[in-house]
Amino acid sequence: MSSFQNLKKSRDARRGKPRPNTSSTSGTSGPGVTNAGDGTYGMDDELASKAREVLSTALGIPLGQDEPGLEFLDDPEVEITNVSSYDSHGRKQNVSPGIDNLRSKDQVTGKGKGKVKQPQVSNEHVRKRGKDEVSHELYKSELEGSGIEVHTLPGKGRGLITKRLIKAGTIILKTPPSISALQNQHFQRVCHGCYLTMKERNIASCKNEKERYEKKMRGELKIKLNRCSGCKVLHYCSRECQLSDWPTHKHECIALQRFRKMYYKTYPTKKQDDDDLSWTQASPEPVRALARIIWKRRVEREKNGGKDGIWWKQIASLESHVSKSTQQEVMRLAQQAQHLQHYLSASIPLKGSDVDVGEDQLLPVNMEDFGFEDVQEVMNFCSSFHVNSFTLSSPSLTPIGVSNSPLMALSNHSCDPNAIVVFPNGAKYMELIAIKDIQSDEEILTSYIDLSCPYDIRQRDLKERYRFQCDCKLCEKSKNQGVDWVDPRWCVRHEGCKGGDGKGKMPVKGSKGVVSVKCDKCQEDFKVNAEEVLSVVQKGVDVLDSDEHRQLDYKTAQKALSTLIPNLQKHLPNHSYPLLSLLRLSSVSHTPPQSPKDLQIASKHIKQAYEACYEVYHQNHATPTLILCEYAKLLSLQDSEQTKMVDLSRNIAMKNTIIRNLLEAIEMLTKAVKQSEITFGKGFVVGKELEGILEGCKEEMERLKRS
Template identity: 30%
Template sequence: MSSFSGLKASRISKESKSYVASSSTSEKSPTTHPLQPSSTEGENADSEQVIYDLPSNIDVRKSNTSGRGLWAKAYHRPGDILISVKPHIAVLSNQYLNSHCSNCFGSSPASSLKRCTTCRTIWYCDSTCQNKDWVLHKRECAALQEWAKVAPSPDVSVPSDAVRCLGRLLWRRQQKSNDGTWVKSVEAMQSHRTSIQSSSFELHTHLSHALVRYLGLSSPQELVEFGLSSARDLVDIISRFITNTFTVTTPTLTPVGASISPVVALINHSCDPNAVVVFPRASDIPSSQEPQMQVIALRAIQPDEEILTSYIDTTLPKDQRQKALQETYNFDCSCDLCKISTEIDPREAIWCPNSCGGTCPAPTEENSLSRCTKCKAIVKNTDAILDARRVGQEALDKATALQFQDHAKAQQLTTNLIPILTSSGLTPSSHPLLALSRLHQSLLISALPSPLTQEALDDAIRAATRSTTGLSAVLTYGHPVRGIALAELGKMLAVDEPMPKEPGSPVEAALMYPPSGAARLKLAYETLVRARKELMVGFGRVNEGGEVGREVREGIVALEKELGVWKQGVRNVLELV
């Protein structure tokens, strides 16, 4: 499960009256798992009695260490679909409202979408999607119109994704029986009302004000019609939302919205997960059932083994992972990856200073002593490495913030810092080099010129290669992020070269990267084959690797034909000679 990234960014000034009880921050934060019922919260005490619509080979259990969770009752292979469910509630992010259908989340050209003529904010594929969504949109439509009337500026004429998702959640709750499974499963999700940290109190306050305003209420008492009898209940529902929200992604893993699924929210966290949550858009799932959330096994899962996903980006080093988990989910991770180990974490590794091929732990402020695990050589330039990592993190933060506002500046930052981190000895999987490489790749691809130039294409390919190399060292085989990265690299290698390069000698040809001509096509083919194998795991074998996996298969078939034509042409030339 991942927190919705736009929560803190979308804040609007509210009335002075607070709907959040000030006592919420006075209690100390317990060190429990986010899905573990707290003894101080009666509303979660009977959560294990909720009947969830789970497959027969998955079970809800409770452990002393991680609280409630999901366990496998049978053996599952990598690529097996463990759970497939449509979220209780899902909303598009504001920037995708006019390019995606708000019902099925399918992407379409603006010219083919149909806009709600009343609120003029929500778009649909067709009348079928519009009619299906009307049960919720009829309330949302009026709320959006009222919000726009009093918006202080065009930038906030539509409420944040979080507010719209919470609004839909409460309107749906109005339509459901308080004794029903739907409401009980939402109430069973973990709330951190009793342990909200001071750093999060402002966020809860702003969300509370915005939600009350969006619902058109004038006092806390009016929340009763939504099943909320007090300010405490309002904080609870917001806390449950923040803790249990999933980011809806496209089949290429681009974040496009937020969703809530109490069943999938039962799954506990590990920084080294055996399963992953994806939205693959499988060919056998009708659009009326989209967006479809699926939990896929990344590794073989044995009977009576707990199913675990990651709530955060696991390419980050341990201290940043722990910080993210504590801030959003209020617990410290003790998974195998976070335990003290004598092995070097590839996320924090540097090459041996003697170039023996071994690696060393990256020096830290607390422990600057570092030596190669292979030849035992001592790293001497620790201050330079520390400075490079610090400057690299600062550049990453700046470039991430600027990537949409000032693309050129963000690209300049990544271009300048990657060589510095590389020359300081960081391995491709080490942070912040890997993160900068991934961002650099994204910036280069989005800036590819038209007409395409050989230099721009080759630069993007080299950046993609650096990213896939780093990802392969830190993520499990078949992880969807690895599969998508390989697919992007393979597709670029398969693009027709604007101006093929002619190496001067066999040695130059062997050293040239990316290669040119037939060697390039062969590499593209091999890369796409690797990508499809991993996509078949990360997005499900039954799904054929999802939408991307099916596209990659078509690319492989096309390359096979192209390589066949090229080989036949060579044979014809040789026969003539």
């Protein structure tokens, strides 16, 4: 069996029972890394024993080549299929530390790492401890003039403290990521320089929709994705984006060319197709991102006479969990470190006799050549990356890769955060934005997990991924909830409540038969069939898990949810877990709508999600803001086809209906634009797109009034 087959086999075996993702629908600061399978690029025992049995061939371009090539392809414009903070499987995306990691365990952040608890820190504690001078010096250039300091906080490690009042909607920090890497499935639709689709890039390049329309009419918007002529894997929207990525990609380019040749030599019956990138699944984005960091470090050391600069010292200061890991987790890290050595080796071109000798071998590199003293240091590096990296998300919060920023990773976690981390205009910059007013001497907090999940699930995810227990105000309230308080994330509906929308506590896991539950509104006891409720809830959780692990296609999701959602709504309010997430998944699976029925279902479910989401999210949080944007966009599609097909001058009733729908769409679009400016700031991609849709609706309204 070839090394390539071994590599694939080891990953497929782990995919049988993938680890849960700690980030999902929205982000982290205990940033998050999202990847397929168990998040590692590890080798099984068989592969480890045959580490030298790898195929390789001569490379297409020399290592010293400094100018990349582009192949100009006639790629059609790729439309954004949704504006949710859901990942490709509809689950709440694993977003950076600020946007609740929607349940992906591969999202990470670097706060309070390894501590049993993350206690809330009072302003008095902050004043007593003062800032961490060493860490603050590391980030001096990035923090200068921001009014933000790095402090060492009791029981939490380092954290970010503001020394000024910060109003909601303020961009607290804006910084380029240290490194980013796309998920493999996005290679052909997202630029690896700015990390935008072609449609997003067109929107970002114009001040407003009017300018975009005028440029389009003049033929000035000709942005296309063109692939690297060397590896034929990564794509770029411009020469500028390719050149900005080339210092790192030139090494990666060699490795990818080598692996492609290795693949086709291993499978000689496979038809060689440059558009078929299925072979790249053997190299998931975490390993590619780790390699990109190492290549960048090597370049920096060469410039500094073999010494590391500030950039690497920031990365090296991030906390590793190796000492707190189980034996199984340590083995996975060791396997990943081995694969990383082989991946780096593929980037080194063979010369002269080495081509013949090493044709069927890919020897692991000596990590000392890249600045590492021993294997332990490499494993600590891999661990700290997973604990401190963010899920790279699109402007609409769809997870598309992994990104790393030591500075952003300093923000600690809270299930009641006052800030989020987002990529509102692509991944050239990541932004830390306040979603609440933050007082002077207060800690800046983001969320590493999905905030729509109930207490037990949040604590499980935090403990498994970040090694701490959260005791924020929400968690303390959830843990010690009194008789009258019912967590809106985990409850049953009281049908017939005199108060109108009463709810009761979810039956305890394992409950049998009919149980009595007290309504939080009318205070009456009502009966719940515990087994029936818990059974249908588990079915909903199973669907989300399948989606999270990329095992659910939209057609299957549509079929399953058509019966599951109504069954859940018999028992749960729309804001309870997992119903809220399933409503969004259903809407995403029907978007863009392919028929009037699709539009009806998508609009119905996103409306229900919008009306319910504020029960579990702060109004300025990214998730409800994007739900509002999705809802407003779908409203703008209502009756668009009828407007074209029906003579409205003769059908007054239809005309009045369309006018009412347009008025509703204009109202929601206006609200969405204003809210998005608070959550993401002015001028971000989704906001510009909404402004264009809003202007179009207003013009249509004027046309109807004149007709």
